[in-house]
Amino acid sequence: MRSTPRAETFPAQTPAAAQVFTTVLSHGPLTRLEAGRRAGLSPAAVTKAVRPLLAAGYLVEGGDPAGGTGPGEGPVEEARPALGRPAGLVRVNGERALFIGVKATGDELIAVLTDLCCRVRLARRTPLPDRAAGPALASIADLVHELLAHAAESGAPVAGLGIAVSGDVDRAEGAVRYSPFLDWRDVPLAGLAATACGLPVTVDNDVRALTVAERWFGAGAGLSDFAVVTVGAGIGCGLVVHGRVVAGAHGVAGEIGHLVVDPAGPPCHCGNRGCVEAIAGDAAIVARMREVTGHQVPDSAAAVALAHQDLPGAREVYARAGEAIGRGIATVANLLGPERVIISGEGLAAYDLFAEQIREAFTTAAFGSAARCDVRTRPLPFEEWARGAAAAAIQTFITENPARGKG
Amino acid sequence: MRSTPRAETFPAQTPAAAQVFTTVLSHGPLTRLEAGRRAGLSPAAVTKAVRPLLAAGYLVEGGDPAGGTGPGEGPVEEARPALGRPAGLVRVNGERALFIGVKATGDELIAVLTDLCCRVRLARRTPLPDRAAGPALASIADLVHELLAHAAESGAPVAGLGIAVSGDVDRAEGAVRYSPFLDWRDVPLAGLAATACGLPVTVDNDVRALTVAERWFGAGAGLSDFAVVTVGAGIGCGLVVHGRVVAGAHGVAGEIGHLVVDPAGPPCHCGNRGCVEAIAGDAAIVARMREVTGHQVPDSAAAVALAHQDLPGAREVYARAGEAIGRGIATVANLLGPERVIISGEGLAAYDLFAEQIREAFTTAAFGSAARCDVRTRPLPFEEWARGAAAAAIQTFITENPARGKG
DNA sequence: GCTCTTATTTTCCGCTGTCAATAAAAGAAA
DNA sequence: TTTCTTTTATTGACAGCGGAAAATAAGAGC
Numbered sequence: 115m116r117s118t119p120r121a122e123t124f125p126a127q128t129p130a131a132a133q134v135f136t137t138v139l140s141h142g143p144l145t146r147l148e149a150g151r152r153a154g155l156s157p158a159a160v161t162k163a164v165r166p167l168l169a170a171g172y173l174v175e176g177g178d179p180a181g182g183t184g185p186g187e188g189p190v191e192e193a194r195p196a197l198g199r200p201a202g203l204v205r206v207n208g209e210r211a212l213f214i215g216v217k218a219t220g221d222e223l224i225a226v227l228t229d230l231c232c233r234v235r236l237a238r239r240t241p242l243p244d245r246a247a248g249p250a251l252a253s254i255a256d257l258v259h260e261l262l263a264h265a266a267e268s269g270a271p272v273a274g275l276g277i278a279v280s281g282d283v284d285r286a287e288g289a290v291r292y293s294p295f296l297d298w299r300d301v302p303l304a305g306l307a308a309t310a311c312g313l314p315v316t317v318d319n320d321v322r323a324l325t326v327a328e329r330w331f332g333a334g335a336g337l338s339d340f341a342v343v344t345v346g347a348g349i350g351c352g353l354v355v356h357g358r359v360v361a362g363a364h365g366v367a368g369e370i371g372h373l374v375v376d377p378a379g380p381p382c383h384c385g386n387r388g389c390v391e392a393i394a395g396d397a398a399i400v401a402r403m404r405e406v407t408g409h410q411v412p413d414s415a416a417a418v419a420l421a422h423q424d425l426p427g428a429r430e431v432y433a434r435a436g437e438a439i440g441r442g443i444a445t446v447a448n449l450l451g452p453e454r455v456i457i458s459g460e461g462l463a464a465y466d467l468f469a470e471q472i473r474e475a476f477t478t479a480a481f482g483s484a485a486r487c488d489v490r491t492r493p494l495p496f497e498e499w500a501r502g503a504a505a506a507a508i509q510t511f512i513t514e515n516p517a518r519g520k521g
Numbered sequence: 522m523r524s525t526p527r528a529e530t531f532p533a534q535t536p537a538a539a540q541v542f543t544t545v546l547s548h549g550p551l552t553r554l555e556a557g558r559r560a561g562l563s564p565a566a567v568t569k570a571v572r573p574l575l576a577a578g579y580l581v582e583g584g585d586p587a588g589g590t591g592p593g594e595g596p597v598e599e600a601r602p603a604l605g606r607p608a609g610l611v612r613v614n615g616e617r618a619l620f621i622g623v624k625a626t627g628d629e630l631i632a633v634l635t636d637l638c639c640r641v642r643l644a645r646r647t648p649l650p651d652r653a654a655g656p657a658l659a660s661i662a663d664l665v666h667e668l669l670a671h672a673a674e675s676g677a678p679v680a681g682l683g684i685a686v687s688g689d690v691d692r693a694e695g696a697v698r699y700s701p702f703l704d705w706r707d708v709p710l711a712g713l714a715a716t717a718c719g720l721p722v723t724v725d726n727d728v729r730a731l732t733v734a735e736r737w738f739g740a741g742a743g744l745s746d747f748a749v750v751t752v753g754a755g756i757g758c759g760l761v762v763h764g765r766v767v768a769g770a771h772g773v774a775g776e777i778g779h780l781v782v783d784p785a786g787p788p789c790h791c792g793n794r795g796c797v798e799a800i801a802g803d804a805a806i807v808a809r810m811r812e813v814t815g816h817q818v819p820d821s822a823a824a825v826a827l828a829h830q831d832l833p834g835a836r837e838v839y840a841r842a843g844e845a846i847g848r849g850i851a852t853v854a855n856l857l858g859p860e861r862v863i864i865s866g867e868g869l870a871a872y873d874l875f876a877e878q879i880r881e882a883f884t885t886a887a888f889g890s891a892a893r894c895d896v897r898t899r900p901l902p903f904e905e906w907a908r909g910a911a912a913a914a915i916q917t918f919i920t921e922n923p924a925r926g927k928g
Numbered sequence: 929g930c931t932c933t934t935a936t937t938t939t940c941c942g943c944t945g946t947c948a949a950t951a952a953a954a955g956a957a958a
Numbered sequence: 959t960t961t962c963t964t965t966t967a968t969t970g971a972c973a974g975c976g977g978a979a980a981a982t983a984a985g986a987g988c
Contacts, residue, residue, distance in 0.1 A: 158969080197954080353857070356763045356765050360857060362857065364890035369855035369891060377783055384888060445856070449852070449856060449857075453770040482776075484773040486771045537976070564935080566976050570976095603985090607935080
C-alpha cells in the first residue's frame with residue numbers, strides 16, 4: 115500500500131513510541147505520567163519515547179488542561195491537585211503535517227485537507243464526470259493538486275493521501291478488488307494515485323476508514339470493542355474488535371446492510387428480500403414513500419419533508435426503517451458485545467423520525483446484557499467520509515513509516 | 522480466576538516460549554525451523570525457547586513426521602528432501618500433565634480427564650441431583666476426586682480443572698454471573714471449586730470453552746478468524762477474531778440463537794418471535810414435530826426418527842431449522858468474514874436432515890465474498906463440552922502460569 | 929574421506945523498557 | 959525567606975529478549 119514517494123518520515127523508532135503517540139493523539143493533551151498509565155508503560159519509557167517526537171516537532175509541550183477524561187466529569191473540581199510539581203502536558207502538534215483524504219462515490223468526489231489531528235482545514239466537493247478508473251484517477255489527481263496548492267501556503271508538508279472507496283478493498287495491497295458503485299474491478303489504485311499525486315497513498319474501504327477515524331479521533335477513542343453503523347444510501351458497519359478494525363478474511367466484514375430483517379419484505383438488489391438496506395436505505399425509503407403517499411419524492415430530503423408534514427403513512431415508512439436498523443444493531447451487539455455502537459451517516463438527517471424505533475427495536479432484540487451496550491449517534495457532515503480517508507492516511511503514516519534504524 | 526493451589530508451574534519464561542509452545546501444541550510435531558517460521562521467530566529464538574521446555578519435560582524430541590500441514594497433501598511425495606541434515610522434530614509431551622474438564626448442565630455433569638494435548642483419557646457422566654450451587658459444587662468435587670484417583674495411577678500430575686457452564690460467565694473473575702439452566706447468579710465458582718478440589722480452576726462459558734478447544738486442538742487450529750456454531754438444545758456461537766476469543770464487553774457474545782430469522786415465527790422464551798433457537802433448537806423441533814405429525818415425540822432422537830420415516834411434514838420441520846441455522850451462519854459470515862465456520866453440537870445427529878438447507882440458506886444470504894467462507898461440520902461426542910472445559914484449563918495453565926523470573 | 933546441503937546451536941550484540949535514585953517545580957510551613 | 963512536602967519528570971545503570979552471523983552437526987553422494 116505504501117507507494118513510491120516519501121517526503122516525511124515519522125520517528126517512531128520503538129513500539130512504545132508509537133503507542134505513546136497514538137495515546138496522546140486520541141486523548142488530547144496528557145501528562146507523561148498519565149500517557150504512560152494509559153499506554154501501559156513506565157514513566158521513564160514515556161520520557162524516552164517523547165523526546166525524539168518533541169525534537170521532530172510531532173509533539174509539543176503545553177496546551178490547555180483540556181482533553182478531559184471523558185464526559186460526566188466534575189466541572190470545576192479536580193482542576194488540579196495544587197500540590198507537588200505541576201504536570202507538564204504533552205500534545206500532538208497538528209500543524210506538523212497535513213493529510214489529504216478523498217472519498218470517491220459513483221458520481222462525485224469529496225476531498226479534505228486535514229492536519230495531523232485530523233482536523234479539517236479545507237473541504238472540496240466536485241462531480242465525477244466519468245467513473246472509469248482512468249478518468250476518475252485524473253479527477254482525483256486534479257483535486258489533490260488543488261488541495262496541495264492550498265497546503266503549500268501553510269508551509270506544513272503533506273505527508274499522505276488516503277482514498278476511500280465503497281466495496282471490496284484490499285488495503286494492504288492498495289487495490290480496489292470490486293466497487294459496484296464505481297464499477298471498478300482490481301484497480302491498483304494506491305500505486306496509480308501515488309505516481310499521479312506524488313504522495314504516499316493509502317486506499318481503504320470507506321466504512322473501515324470512517325471506523326479508523328472514529329477510533330482515533332471520535333467517539334470510539336480508547337475503546338477496544340465498538341461498532342460504527344452508517345445510515346444513508348447503504349447501511350454499513352465498521353467493527354473494532356480487540357482494538358483492531360475487522361477486515362474479514364475475504365475482505366468482507368460488517369455487512370449489516372444485507373442482514374435479512376423480514377423475509378417477506380421488499381426485494382433487495384442482493385437477491386434476497388427484506389434486507390436492512392432494502393427497508394432503510396435511502397432508495398428504499400424514497401420508493402416506499404412514493405408508494406405510500408403518491409407524491410413525487412425526488413430524493414430522501416423530500417421524503418423527510420413529507421414525513422415531517424405528517425402525511426398519512428409517511429411516518430410509518432421511517433418507523434419501519436428505524437426498526438430494521440435497530441434490529442441490525444442488536445444483531446451486532448448480540449454477536450460481538452461491543453461497548454458502544456455509533457450511528458452515523460447522511461441518513462441521520464432523519465434521525466428524529468426513527469430514533470425511537472431504533473432504540474426500541476434494539477432493546478427488544480438485544481439479548482441479556484448485550485442491551486447494556488451504549489448506542490449513540492454522531493452527526494456526520496458531508497466531508498466526514500473524506501476525513502475517514504485522511505484518518506487512514508494518518509494511520510499509515512504513523513504505524514507504517516519505518517524510519518527504523520536499518521529501514 | 523487462578524485460585525489457591527499450585528502444584529505444577531509451566532516454565533514459559535518468555536513470550537517467545539509460550540508462542541513456540543502453543544504453535545507446537547496446535548500443529549503437531551514440528552521442526553524447530555518450521556516452528557520458528559510459524560511463530561514468527563528466528564531459529565535461534567526457538568532453540569532457546571525450546572530448551573527449558575524440553576528440560577521440564579513439556580516438550581520431547583522425535584515423533585512421527587506426522588502433524589501434516591493440512592489436508593489435501595501429497596500422500597507420499599515430500600516425505601523428506603533427503604538432502605542436508607535431517608530435521609529433528611519437537612512435539613508436546615502429552616503425558617507430562619493431566620487436566621480435568623467438567624461441563625455442568627441443569628441435570629447432569631460430564632467430566633473428562635485429558636492429557637496436555639487435550640486427548641481424552643477418561644470420560645464420566647453423572648446426573649446432577651440438585652442444581653443449587655452448594656450441592657452442585659459437592660457433586661462436581663466428587664466427580665473430580667474420582668477422576669483424580671484414576672489420574673494418580675498414571676503418575677502424571679493433574680495441573681488444572683476447567684469448568685464450563687452455559688450463560689454469562691466472567692472467566693477473569695472465575696465467577697458465574699448468571700446461568701439460566703442452573704439458575705445460578707453470581708457464584709464465585711472458581712474459588713469454591715479450587716478449595717473443594719485442590720486444583721487451580723478455570724471457569725468459562727461453555728461455548729467459549731469449546732471454541733478454545735477448537736482453536737488449539739481442532740478445526741480452528743492456526744486460524745485467526747473463525748466461528749464455532751453449536752446446534753442442540755440451544756444454538757450457540759463462539760467467535761475468534763484477530764486470533765482471540767471474543768468475550769464481549771458485557772460478557773455476552775456470539776448470541777446467534779436469538780437472532781430473529783422470521784418475525785412471524787414461533788415465540789421464543791427470550792420474548793421475541795422467530796429466533797433461530799425458537800425454530801432450530803431441540804425443544805422447538807420436538808414441539809413442532811409433535812404439532813405436525815400428531816405423534817408423541819418424547820425427545821429429539823424421536824423427532825429425527827420421524828423425519829427419517831418420511832412422515833408428511835416431518836422433513837419440513839428440519840428443512841426450516843436448517844434454513845434458520847444457515848441464515849444465522851450467513852449473518853456471522855457477513856459481519857465478521859471468518860475464514861471458516863465449524864458447525865458442531867448434539868443437534869448434528871440430524872445433520873443429514875438439514876445439511877442441504879443450511880448450505881443453501883448460507884449461500885443465499887452470504888453477501889459477496891463472505892460466501893467463500895469455509896463451512897464445515899465436526900462431529901461432537903458427548904464429552905466434547907467437557908473437553909472444552911479442559912482446553913480452557915490448559916490455556917490457563919500455559920498462558921497464566923507466571924513462573925517468571927520475579928513472579 | 930570429502931563435499932554439499934540443510935538443521936541446529938553458539939556467540940555475541942543491540943535494543944527496549946524497568947528500576948531506583950535524582951532533579952525539578954510548585955505550594956505550605958516555619 | 960528558607961525549608962519541607964508532595965508530585966512530576968528525568969537520568970543512568972541494568973537485565974532480558976530476541977536477532978544476525980558464524981560455527982557446528984548430520985546425513986547423502988561421490
